Amino acid sequence: xSGPPARTEVSQHPQAAAAxxxxxxxxxxxxxxxxxxxxHKTACILCENNCGIQIQLDGRRFAxxxxxxxxxxxxxxxxxxxxRLDHYQxxxxxLTTPLRREADGSFTPIDWDTAIAEIAARLxxxxxxxxxxxxFYYGGGGQGNHLGGSYSGALMxxxxxxxxxxxxxQEKTGEGWVDAHLTGGHTTGEFEHAEVALFIGKNPWQTHxxxxxxxxxxxxxxxxxxxxxxxxxxxxxxxxxxDIHLQLRPGTDAWCLSAILGILVQEDLIDHAFLNxxxxxxxxxxxxxxxxxxxxxxxxxxxxxxxLRTTARRIARASSLxxxxxLGVQQGPNSTLVSYLNKLIxxxxxxxxxxxxxxxxxxxxxxxxxxxxxxxxxxxxxxxLGGLVPANVIAEEILTHHPDRFRAMVIESSNPAHxxxxxxxxxxxxxxxxxxxxxxxxxxxxxxxADYVLPASSQFEKWEATFFNVEFPRNNFHLRAPLLxxxxxxxxxxxxxxxxxxxxxxxPRTHLTVLRTAARLGRTPFKLAFAALAAVDKKVLGLAPHLxxxxxxxxxxxxxxxxxxxxxxxxxxxxAYPKAMRRAGHKTADALFDAMLAGRSGxxxxxxxxxxxxxxxxxxxxxxxxxxxxxxxxxDALDTTPSVHTTDEFPIVLAAGQRRAxxxxxxxxxxxWRKRDPDGALRISPHDAQQFGLADGARAQxxxxxxTAQATVEIDDRMQxxxxxxxxxxxxxxxxxxxxxxxxxxxxxxxxxxxxxxPIAGTPWHxxxxxxxxxxxx
Numbered sequence: 133x134s135g136p137p138a139r140t141e142v143s144q145h146p147q148a149a150a151a152x153x154x155x156x157x158x159x160x161x162x163x164x165x166x167x168x169x170x171x172h173k174t175a176c177i178l179c180e181n182n183c184g185i186q187i188q189l190d191g192r193r194f195a196x197x198x199x200x201x202x203x204x205x206x207x208x209x210x211x212x213x214x215x216r217l218d219h220y221q222x223x224x225x226x227l228t229t230p231l232r233r234e235a236d237g238s239f240t241p242i243d244w245d246t247a248i249a250e251i252a253a254r255l256x257x258x259x260x261x262x263x264x265x266x267x268f269y270y271g272g273g274g275q276g277n278h279l280g281g282s283y284s285g286a287l288m289x290x291x292x293x294x295x296x297x298x299x300x301x302q303e304k305t306g307e308g309w310v311d312a313h314l315t316g317g318h319t320t321g322e323f324e325h326a327e328v329a330l331f332i333g334k335n336p337w338q339t340h341x342x343x344x345x346x347x348x349x350x351x352x353x354x355x356x357x358x359x360x361x362x363x364x365x366x367x368x369x370x371x372x373x374x375d376i377h378l379q380l381r382p383g384t385d386a387w388c389l390s391a392i393l394g395i396l397v398q399e400d401l402i403d404h405a406f407l408n409x410x411x412x413x414x415x416x417x418x419x420x421x422x423x424x425x426x427x428x429x430x431x432x433x434x435x436x437x438x439x440l441r442t443t444a445r446r447i448a449r450a451s452s453l454x455x456x457x458x459l460g461v462q463q464g465p466n467s468t469l470v471s472y473l474n475k476l477i478x479x480x481x482x483x484x485x486x487x488x489x490x491x492x493x494x495x496x497x498x499x500x501x502x503x504x505x506x507x508x509x510x511x512x513x514x515x516x517l518g519g520l521v522p523a524n525v526i527a528e529e530i531l532t533h534h535p536d537r538f539r540a541m542v543i544e545s546s547n548p549a550h551x552x553x554x555x556x557x558x559x560x561x562x563x564x565x566x567x568x569x570x571x572x573x574x575x576x577x578x579x580x581x582a583d584y585v586l587p588a589s590s591q592f593e594k595w596e597a598t599f600f601n602v603e604f605p606r607n608n609f610h611l612r613a614p615l616l617x618x619x620x621x622x623x624x625x626x627x628x629x630x631x632x633x634x635x636x637x638x639x640p641r642t643h644l645t646v647l648r649t650a651a652r653l654g655r656t657p658f659k660l661a662f663a664a665l666a667a668v669d670k671k672v673l674g675l676a677p678h679l680x681x682x683x684x685x686x687x688x689x690x691x692x693x694x695x696x697x698x699x700x701x702x703x704x705x706x707x708a709y710p711k712a713m714r715r716a717g718h719k720t721a722d723a724l725f726d727a728m729l730a731g732r733s734g735x736x737x738x739x740x741x742x743x744x745x746x747x748x749x750x751x752x753x754x755x756x757x758x759x760x761x762x763x764x765x766x767x768d769a770l771d772t773t774p775s776v777h778t779t780d781e782f783p784i785v786l787a788a789g790q791r792r793a794x795x796x797x798x799x800x801x802x803x804x805w806r807k808r809d810p811d812g813a814l815r816i817s818p819h820d821a822q823q824f825g826l827a828d829g830a831r832a833q834x835x836x837x838x839x840t841a842q843a844t845v846e847i848d849d850r851m852q853x854x855x856x857x858x859x860x861x862x863x864x865x866x867x868x869x870x871x872x873x874x875x876x877x878x879x880x881x882x883x884x885x886x887x888x889x890x891p892i893a894g895t896p897w898h899x900x901x902x903x904x905x906x907x908x909x910x
Contacts, residue, residue: 272544
């Protein structure tokens with residue numbers, strides 16, 4: 133007979149009863165304290181949505197976390213990962229003093245003055261000996277730590293450094309280059325209102341990207357008038373909700389999208405009126421699509437031709453279509469071509485600048501350069517799309533005797549020794565540099581290879597913001613106030629860069645004197661003085677973040693000195709989007725800046741109208757030119773392009789870095805945050821498990837051209853035969869109480885390859901690594 137559990141009788145034991153009552157009093161006191169404690173507004177820092185959250189503190193710990201219902205973008209929505217952010221703030225081991233690496237590889241704690249003086253002297257030596265362009269900057273903030281990156285630009289420009297890179301160069305640069313050719317800038321889907329939502333290599337249930345992703349997905353799935361289409365080799369959680377899941381063979385997305393476009397053109401399902409009035413040169417593109425062999429594309433991608441035709445026809449008859457491509461295709465074969473084909477689908481069907489379709493948008497500050505003009509790297513001549521050095525060529529730009537090779541790196545809030553392809557080769561590249569400076573909150577895998585490591589304040593100990601402002605029609609910005617005092621010994625990145633600039637004496641003191649005097653007189657005199665200086669000294673704009681930090685910054689309330697750079701961005705917004713800024717309720721740029729400083733739940737900084745969106749298109753007549761000849765050549769060559777990259781030696785396609793419910797970026801340097809999948813299992817299909825003799829929970833060895841690793845097997849019928857996946861966020865070397873380090877799970881970039889990369893963007897094939905999987909004995 134079952135029933136409720138028996139109640140513990142503590143009253144029979146006086147000592148136990150007294151102890152129990154004391155514990156209850158302490159717990160009741162703690163609960164009362166928490167009930168009375170204020171809720172502090174901030175944001176999640178784990179993905180590009182940066183959902184608004186509220187945190188209740190217990191000392192320095194995050195006792196409770198919930199969504200912020202007043203947040204301008206996310207309205208109280210958050211996922212399970214945000215609720216674990218105490219493991220970022222208080223998990224793992226923080227750095228609290230600068231470190232200098234000695235000749236024997238050990239690290240010596242040093243004071244800030246010594247660290248700044250020595251680093252400045254060594255940067256000056258590199259600059260004076262090899263030129264400023266030999267100093268390379270990597271990073272700039274991760275998913276929510278962008279203010280430091282804006283201040284780094286002033287230091288790099290003052291040194292004459294001309295090359296930089298960050299995580300975008302591992303994923304988004306090909307798409308950005310295509311955008312530059314077509315609409316002139318980034319576009320975003322209006323999924324809340326789209327009749328058809330198309331996700332390509334994207335699982336928003338786990339990776340988000342769409343604001344309030346799970347809510348929006350469920351709304352689409354429940355509405356019989358709307359359709360969700362997912363293109364993914366894995367039966368993801370998003371695919372479970374989809375009306376159409378095109379579960380193609382890994383790496384064949386270009387053939388799948390070509391088939392859809394071929395059907396649209398061959399069955400005359402395109403929007404001729406839109407093409408005639410809003411685009412140019414469509415006749416140069418349509419014959420390429422009319423020639424697509426749909427049946428062969430279906431065969432190559434492993435899809436039923438009738439299902440592809442059903443998909444294309446559903447897209448064509450929809451009143452609106454929004455699409456989202458992500459790392460599943462952007463880190464795989466033909467990624468830049470896939471971006472072009474994706475955008476042709478919504479352009480040929482007229483799904484731009486109307487409700488529920490694809491939209492251009494304003495920026496507080498563009499994250500990359502959207503330009504068809506492309507610079508090249510100094511050694512390998514690789515294209516720098518978006519102004520960024522492709523991540524997969526960085527090691528090649530260093531490991532050479534070329535006179536123009538990189539000689540020094542400043543690495544901020546990034547961990548490239550862990551996150552870039554073929555980490556073994558990248559570690560050799562770091563060792564070959566004259567100087568490596570790492571700025572981070574923890575002693576990361578990259579930091580252990582640096583000459584100097586500078587401890588930054590955490591994202592909740594300083595004023596901070598993100599420049600992922602990609603919404604339409606209401607675009608939003610969120611400046612986050614610090615929740616905690618900075619941990620003693622740490623500094624915010626803007627102050628670190630300011631100290632280096634001061635030590636290097638890179639800014640004329642007269643400029644600072646003029647601007648400090650003007651700042652004391654008010655915003656209008658300050659604006660006039662800044663404009664006058666910029667008119668007589670062309671270097672002023674490049675130094676603007678530092679000048680603002682040193683002069684306007686000290687006048688800002690509540691110690692918000694790091695937010696000074698936002699004054700410059702507010703002026704830019706006022707010049708670029710004056711009507712949209714006023715629609716959002718800001719009469720002047722200074723009023724916008726004040727709103728940024730005060731808006732604890734974020735603010736709307738521009739509000740656009742659909743017809744006005746066309747002014748974002750920079751081409752003649754605000755019409756979209758459709759041809760990109762280099763990509764049309766790649767489309768034509770698909771008949772002879774290999775669709776299979778596995779071999780007898782490496783017969784499995786490994787997706788290195790799958791997003792799961794308990795994976796996140798590696799700023800979580802604490803494995804205890806995970807409630808499931810604690811070791812980061814290797815997911816394989818039942819077919820492959822049987823073929824390789826692997827059982828659930830068994831240990832397996834993964835081998836690629838670059839390295840080997842071992843993992844625990846999880847048999848998963850969501851995976852198709854020949855396809856396996858390892859999660860992101862694992863393989864960190866975390867300190868133990870014994871003073872050593874311990875690794876949990878696989879560091880996936882021990883397996884990835886520098887040479888598997890897109891021929892145009894140079895982006896890596898992290899999601900398409902030929903591999904071999906074998907059982908381990910025992």
